[in-house]
Amino acid sequence: MTTISARQNPSPPPAEAAAPGGLDSLAPVSRPTVQDVVYAQLRGSLIQGAIDAGQTLKIRDLAGRLSVSTMPVREALARLVSEGALEALPNRTVRVRPLTRARLDDLERARRLIEGELLAFALPRIAADAAALDRLARLTQAYDELAPPALDASAETADLNHAFHFAIYGAAGSEVLLPIVEALWVQSGPVVRLAAALFPKAEQARATEHHHAIIRAIRAGDAAAARAALGADIGRAFALVRASLPEDA
Amino acid sequence: MTTISARQNPSPPPAEAAAPGGLDSLAPVSRPTVQDVVYAQLRGSLIQGAIDAGQTLKIRDLAGRLSVSTMPVREALARLVSEGALEALPNRTVRVRPLTRARLDDLERARRLIEGELLAFALPRIAADAAALDRLARLTQAYDELAPPALDASAETADLNHAFHFAIYGAAGSEVLLPIVEALWVQSGPVVRLAAALFPKAEQARATEHHHAIIRAIRAGDAAAARAALGADIGRAFALVRASLPEDA
DNA sequence: TTGCGAACTTTGTGATCACAACGTATCGTA
DNA sequence: TACGATACGTTGTGATCACAAAGTTCGCAA
Numbered sequence: 001m002t003t004i005s006a007r008q009n010p011s012p013p014p015a016e017a018a019a020p021g022g023l024d025s026l027a028p029v030s031r032p033t034v035q036d037v038v039y040a041q042l043r044g045s046l047i048q049g050a051i052d053a054g055q056t057l058k059i060r061d062l063a064g065r066l067s068v069s070t071m072p073v074r075e076a077l078a079r080l081v082s083e084g085a086l087e088a089l090p091n092r093t094v095r096v097r098p099l100t101r102a103r104l105d106d107l108e109r110a111r112r113l114i115e116g117e118l119l120a121f122a123l124p125r126i127a128a129d130a131a132a133l134d135r136l137a138r139l140t141q142a143y144d145e146l147a148p149p150a151l152d153a154s155a156e157t158a159d160l161n162h163a164f165h166f167a168i169y170g171a172a173g174s175e176v177l178l179p180i181v182e183a184l185w186v187q188s189g190p191v192v193r194l195a196a197a198l199f200p201k202a203e204q205a206r207a208t209e210h211h212h213a214i215i216r217a218i219r220a221g222d223a224a225a226a227r228a229a230l231g232a233d234i235g236r237a238f239a240l241v242r243a244s245l246p247e248d249a
Numbered sequence: 250m251t252t253i254s255a256r257q258n259p260s261p262p263p264a265e266a267a268a269p270g271g272l273d274s275l276a277p278v279s280r281p282t283v284q285d286v287v288y289a290q291l292r293g294s295l296i297q298g299a300i301d302a303g304q305t306l307k308i309r310d311l312a313g314r315l316s317v318s319t320m321p322v323r324e325a326l327a328r329l330v331s332e333g334a335l336e337a338l339p340n341r342t343v344r345v346r347p348l349t350r351a352r353l354d355d356l357e358r359a360r361r362l363i364e365g366e367l368l369a370f371a372l373p374r375i376a377a378d379a380a381a382l383d384r385l386a387r388l389t390q391a392y393d394e395l396a397p398p399a400l401d402a403s404a405e406t407a408d409l410n411h412a413f414h415f416a417i418y419g420a421a422g423s424e425v426l427l428p429i430v431e432a433l434w435v436q437s438g439p440v441v442r443l444a445a446a447l448f449p450k451a452e453q454a455r456a457t458e459h460h461h462a463i464i465r466a467i468r469a470g471d472a473a474a475a476r477a478a479l480g481a482d483i484g485r486a487f488a489l490v491r492a493s494l495p496e497d498a
Numbered sequence: 499t500t501g502c503g504a505a506c507t508t509t510g511t512g513a514t515c516a517c518a519a520c521g522t523a524t525c526g527t528a
Numbered sequence: 529t530a531c532g533a534t535a536c537g538t539t540g541t542g543a544t545c546a547c548a549a550a551g552t553t554c555g556c557a558a
Binding site: 499500501502503504505506507508509510511512513514515516517518519520521522523524525526527528 | 529530531532533534535536537538539540541542543544545546547548549550551552553554555556557558
Binding site: 282283284317318319320321324340341342 | 510511512513514519520521
């Protein structure tokens with residue numbers, strides 16, 4: 001797997017690629033730490049459903065794969081557990097939360113509620129912002145062009161879908177709700193993976209259809225229609241997974 | 250401050266207080282770790298608003314106060330940061346999130362939305378459960394009896410208020426939304442502290458009035474009225490803090 | 499053959515050490 | 529006197545070691 005260059009590695013210093021011309025990026029954010037990279041890596045894998053539900057994660061194993069010490073890994077795992085993406089068993093081991101019927105319903109309800117609220121709040125702001133509307137249109141177009149050939153559980157479709165939704169949610173400007181929705185998406189990782197694997201290829205087009213409907217509703221300033229389209233988009237994946245749940249609960 | 254007995258302390262083993270009669274508690278949960286205790290301690294302090302907004306927390310300082318090593322403290326702090334209770338500055342230091350006008354509005358909106366949903370979902374379940382109704386009634390009664398003499402920011406009133414609300418929310422049975430609301434309450438810690446300090450003592454009675462209204466609405470099966478009463482209960486503290494916000498934003 | 503127990507392995511948790519980055523204070527110089 | 533640079537202290541982060549508890553496997557006895 002990918003190797004993360006640790007800070008205190010015996011390897012020579014990476015020389016930091018000093019900005020050739022200007023004042024670097026002058027962004028106030030400091031250089032990301034190793035644990036941030038580990039966290040982002042695991043989070044990305046979870047959000048794409050790259051790790052099977054129910055699988056247990058071992059600190060030393062992950063540390064070995066990523067060529068870091070156990071320290072950043074355990075902190076990253078702790079963060080993911082507290083976000084609900086992973087589950088801490090009484091054995092002190094952590095695993096990807098398994099999908100049950102009750103959890104599926106619960107997740108869908110939470111996402112419809114909160115994402116619907118963010119959409120309704122963002123709607124007038126986006127409608128009044130030509131640049132934001134343009135960005136959304138370009139994202140759906142990219143999604144359209146990508147969908148037919150590579151409609152399966154590819155990382156690109158997942159990323160474009162994520163980008164589209166969060167371009168909307170971010171416009172709501174809620175520092176409180178946005179990270180909550182991000183956490184819900186991480187928890188929904190196994191759902192989107194299953195849904196993508198289950199969908200007959202012809203049906204996949206419906207996803208972008210919902211996106212188009214959302215954009216139309218935003219342009220029309222119709223909050224109810226936008227919320228309905230978003231609900232259909234969310235419910236699509238959940239309905240399919242729910243129908244083919246192999247488990248009992 | 251309180252001292253937490255660490256697992257590997259040079260002190261003699263605590264002998265574990267073996268259950269005298271039966272099979273221990275036979276609960277499947279393992280003994281809480283040191284970091285859990287540290288986390289619970291900090292979380293409780295935050296939820297009661299015992300730590301001022303904007304104050305920075307230092308790992309070694311807290312470790313010294315609690316008589317533990319830095320290890321459990323940094324993990325507990327990381328958990329609280331990922332829950333949004335604390336804020337990680339680019340300096341790598343963490344502090345209690347300061348209250349701004351925008352954040353206040355944001356928090357209130359999120360709480361009204363999610364707690365209202367949980368209440369609406371729990372309402373028919375509670376109405377059909379005599380024991381649950383009784384528990385709520387007893388909690389409000391305890392709150393009533395406590396309110397007049399010790400209405401200030403005492404830990405007891407905060408705990409009883411917390412118990413009342415989460416007795417309702419827990420009945421909704423949402424494993425996804427419940428931890429989210431818990432996180433929102435931790436984030437609201439400075440608000441309730443400020444509100445309790447600001448309220449004229451005579452006005453404090455209104456809090457229990459909202460609780461009574463919620464119970465009446467539950468008994469009547471009136472979801473709209475229940476949601477309105479809950480919204481009034483939540484909005485009460487926020488309105489007062491908002492009116493006396495010393496900050497600019 | 500099956501059930502139970504002991505020894506080993508695995509794995510998470512806590513402690514301690516080392517290091518880098520940031521902030522501050524103090525001293526020197528213009 | 530004021531400005532700046534350097535040195536020191538503080539603090540977070542990562543690595544490594546030590547330990548306890550849970551899980552696993554192997555062997556022995558009924």
